[in-house]
Amino acid sequence: MRVAYTNGLVITPNERFLGGVIVEGERIVNVFRGTLSESVDQIIDLCGAYLAPGFIDLHVHGAGGADFSSANPDDYETAAKLHLHHGTTALMPTISSTPIETMKKALRAYRAAKDKSGMPMFLGAHMEGPYFAPEQAGAQDPKVIRNPLPEEYLPFLDEFSDCIGRWSNAVELPGALEMGLELRKRGIMACLGHSDATYDQIMPALDYGYTMMTHFYSGMAGVRRINAYRHAGAVETGYLMDEFDVEIIADGHHLPASLLKLIYKTKGSGRICLITDAIAGAGMPDGTVFADDAVPYIVEDGVGKLLDRSAFAGSVTTSNLLIKTMVEEAEVPLCDAVKMLTLTPARIAGVDAEMGSLVPGKLANIVAFDADYQVQSVMVKGQVVEL
Secondary structure, three states: OEEEEEEEEEEOOOOEEEEEEEEEOOEEEEEEEOOOOOOOOEEEEOOOOEEEEOEEEEEEOEEOOEEOOOOOHHHHHHHHHHHHOOOEEEEEEEEOOOOHHHHHHHHHHHHHHOOOOOOOEEOOEEEEOOOOOHHHOOOOOHHHOOOOOHHHHHHHHHHHHHHEEEEEEOOOOOOHHHHHHHHHHOOOEEEEOOEOOEHHHHHHHHHHOEEEEOOOOOOEOOOEEEOOEEEOEHHHHHHHOOOOEEEEEOOOOOOOHHHHHHHHHHHOOOOEEEEOOEOOOOOOOOOOEEOOOOOOEEEEOOEEEEOOOOOEEEEOOOHHHHHHHHHHOOOOOHHHHHHOOOHHHHHHHOOOOOOOOOOOOOEOOEEEEOOOOOEEEEEEOOEEOOO
16 A cells, blocks of 8 residues: 655755655655645645654653553553654653663563553664762662662673663662673663763773763753862763764753754754653643652653652653744754754664665654644554544
8 A cells, every 4th residue: 555645844954945755654665845646545634734754752651651661562552653643753762760670561561562562663672770970870779779780780681682772870889880791792782871971981981882872961960069179070972972872852941042052053954862851741731740769750840850849750741742842942953953853863773774764775764743743644564643
């Protein structure tokens, strides 16, 4: 069956133009300018809406009251489908710092849920912790924060490497560099996160497999004094070292417009990955309290906050709104904003040959959204999603 999206403003990494896309089976077979001139079985008229690659979220904890740290596959389905309806066609379900047995149960749920129909594509789980600097734990459960030990993580990796896509660690912890080598050997992306590391501690991390900074600015130290001398922290190192990709929570709360502009100006769209970092409160109304979580929080003012309001617990945004924030607040061109949520994360995750841009031969993961960034249509591997 041949399906055509027509009369859309097609977004590529470099331009946008009036035209459309033709899909056959799971793949894009043509991207055309102007009007449709081929015979197809179904036409979806976008009436001038934007047509973009499906969004790719490499850091998302949940939505709709459901959390990916759960042992219940149904929770995976609830959260993933809510994000799918907002344009996320591929994601890395993120598991927070929890006891090792809880992490195992969550990964078993991941395995059970990943091939269900009507779901976004799972690109591997993201293990966020528990090997973090206690001072940078943020909304992670401080009771389980610890140093990485081979006798713990090696058997864990032996059992679950097939479903882990990335792991975030504080690189300054004893054993963290060696763990980075092990992750790289197994094809798992090693990321710096929730870290108090200085420039001198981060420099060797590149050689040990670390390639990206988890939610840049959040859960990491900037420049500080140590014995009277100033030392560059993770933030400054992220700017200095071109080799590091950075992910940012562009929900309009975690980072002000000034910092979004600075990150974009310095790193560019090819090194920035937009993430929701959305927690179970995404899609829930303001005032919703999650009291039974390891770190209780409330949805308030469009963001998740710790109950004492001392810090954010995570965002409650969806992918389509990340683009809105970058365009309207950070004044980033639309093509670049979309690239940071499509082609750049696809490249970082190693799947850019299959997704991330509207190119013939790639998987038909497609999203259409209007001028208010509201999603009008979603397709995953050639299947139109019922919204």
